[in-house]
Amino acid sequence: MPHFYFDHNATTPVSPEVMETLVPCLAEVYGNPSSIHHFGQAAKQRLESARRQLAELLGAQPNEIVFTSGGTESDNLAILGIARNARGERKHAVTTVIEHPAVLGAFAQLEREGVEVTRVPVGGSGVVDAGDIRRALKPHTALVSVMHANNETGTVQPVAEIARIAHDGGALMHVDGVQAVGKIPVDAGTLGADLYTVSGHKLYAPKGVGALYVRKGTPLGSITFGGRHERERRPGTENIPGIVALGRAAEWMRENLTEEAARLGALRDRLECGILARVPASGVNGSVASRTPNTTNIHFDDIEGEALVIALDLRGFAVSTGAACSSGAVQPSHVLIAMGLSKERAKASIRFSLGRANDAAQVDALIEAVAASVEHLRRLSPVNTRLETVHV
Ligand SMILES: *Cc1c(COP(=O)(O)O)cnc(C)c1O
Numbered sequence: 001m002p003h004f005y006f007d008h009n010a011t012t013p014v015s016p017e018v019m020e021t022l023v024p025c026l027a028e029v030y031g032n033p034s035s036i037h038h039f040g041q042a043a044k045q046r047l048e049s050a051r052r053q054l055a056e057l058l059g060a061q062p063n064e065i066v067f068t069s070g071g072t073e074s075d076n077l078a079i080l081g082i083a084r085n086a087r088g089e090r091k092h093a094v095t096t097v098i099e100h101p102a103v104l105g106a107f108a109q110l111e112r113e114g115v116e117v118t119r120v121p122v123g124g125s126g127v128v129d130a131g132d133i134r135r136a137l138k139p140h141t142a143l144v145s146v147m148h149a150n151n152e153t154g155t156v157q158p159v160a161e162i163a164r165i166a167h168d169g170g171a172l173m174h175v176d177g178v179q180a181v182g183k184i185p186v187d188a189g190t191l192g193a194d195l196y197t198v199s200g201h202k203l204y205a206p207k208g209v210g211a212l213y214v215r216k217g218t219p220l221g222s223i224t225f226g227g228r229h230e231r232e233r234r235p236g237t238e239n240i241p242g243i244v245a246l247g248r249a250a251e252w253m254r255e256n257l258t259e260e261a262a263r264l265g266a267l268r269d270r271l272e273c274g275i276l277a278r279v280p281a282s283g284v285n286g287s288v289a290s291r292t293p294n295t296t297n298i299h300f301d302d303i304e305g306e307a308l309v310i311a312l313d314l315r316g317f318a319v320s321t322g323a324a325c326s327s328g329a330v331q332p333s334h335v336l337i338a339m340g341l342s343k344e345r346a347k348a349s350i351r352f353s354l355g356r357a358n359d360a361a362q363v364d365a366l367i368e369a370v371a372a373s374v375e376h377l378r379r380l381s382p383v384n385t386r387l388e389t390v391h392v
Contacts, residue, residue: 058198260356319350
């Protein structure tokens with residue numbers, strides 16, 4: 001049975017053109033870029049050309065790019081590296097309740113270190129109100145961190161406006177851009193963020209590589225200690241094959257983003273309209289006006305999302321609930337709960353995230369599979385069994 005992948009917000013496959021660059025690089029470019037000999041300098045050259053490629057995608061200068069091990073490390077470096085380095089009495093930071101665990105976890109650590117953290121809520125649209133950020137600022141706020149696009153709903157946040165507000169209040173601005181890069185245009189100048197997180201494996205490069213954009217002059221301290229790599233922001237011998245792959249992925253995105261985003265937007269709308277038309281008591285979670293083109297998050301009342309994920313997997317379709325499995329029990333998504341969904345509806349929600357692997361035939365087949373699976377699960381559901389018993 002063929003399997004089709006509709007979970008590109010969890011991770012993406014390595015694309016053919018990235019493979020073509022990566023495989024020979026693994027075999028041939030093994031020098032340490034810190035070495036002065038031929039092998040080292042060859043690696044150094046590849047490192048710097050990848051830095052230029054990523055900088056170009058982000059509208060940044062190459063010396064504003066710090067390579068890391070991924071989105072989680074970039075988020076931690078930005079948040080801990082700014083807050084710990086903040087001078088004097090700047091012991092307050094602002095974020096939102098819908099951030100990725102990589103950001104939420106870094107802020108929880110800051111709290112343990114004595115920094116006061118304000119978490120701004122969202123409404124049903126899932127869009128952060130910039131006015132709420134303004135009201136959360138204090139005279140001693142060091143940092144504001146708001147994600148560009150949400151991984152579960154695709155909701156795009158007004159980060160440029162929030163960056164202006166943060167700067168007016170004397171704070172620095174970090175943006176987790178992992179789910180935005182490659183899906184919507186990102187320009188460091190227009191956004192005005194001081195720090196911007198990128199992850200390779202959400203962008204058709206391999207896992208274990210990422211980057212942090214650090215605007216020139218930003219007072220970022222290191223959070224790990226060792227050699228003087230990456231302008232003393234991130235010690236450790238560079239992951240050359242991973243970085244070269246990320247550079248190539250960024251180059252492909254710069255050339256193809258407009259076209260691919262339009263293609264995915266049309267496919268996503270086809271999927272969404274098809275499901276809503278075929279499945280009663282279903283609906284889209286969050287704003288449909290401000291979204292990345294590849295994502296839709298849909299609730300199906302009276303079913304368990306986990307059961308639908310499994311049912312669709314058996315039919316050959318990979319999708320996801322936003323839910324995290326902690327301590328054995330399925331927790332409803334913190335993002336959907338923050339948007340005001342009931343626990344039941346949050347648990348009855350599925351994220352469909354499209355990518356380069358998908359086409360219209362797959363989307364049409366997925367619509368049929370969702371309709372059939374939801375109908376089947378609802379027939380089995382104890383809620384419906386109970387209703388039928390009452391009616392008989
Ligand atoms: C995946 C993701 C991360 C973490 O990136 P990794 O490279 O997997 O560590 C951070 N933020 C968001 C929004 C993500 O989707």
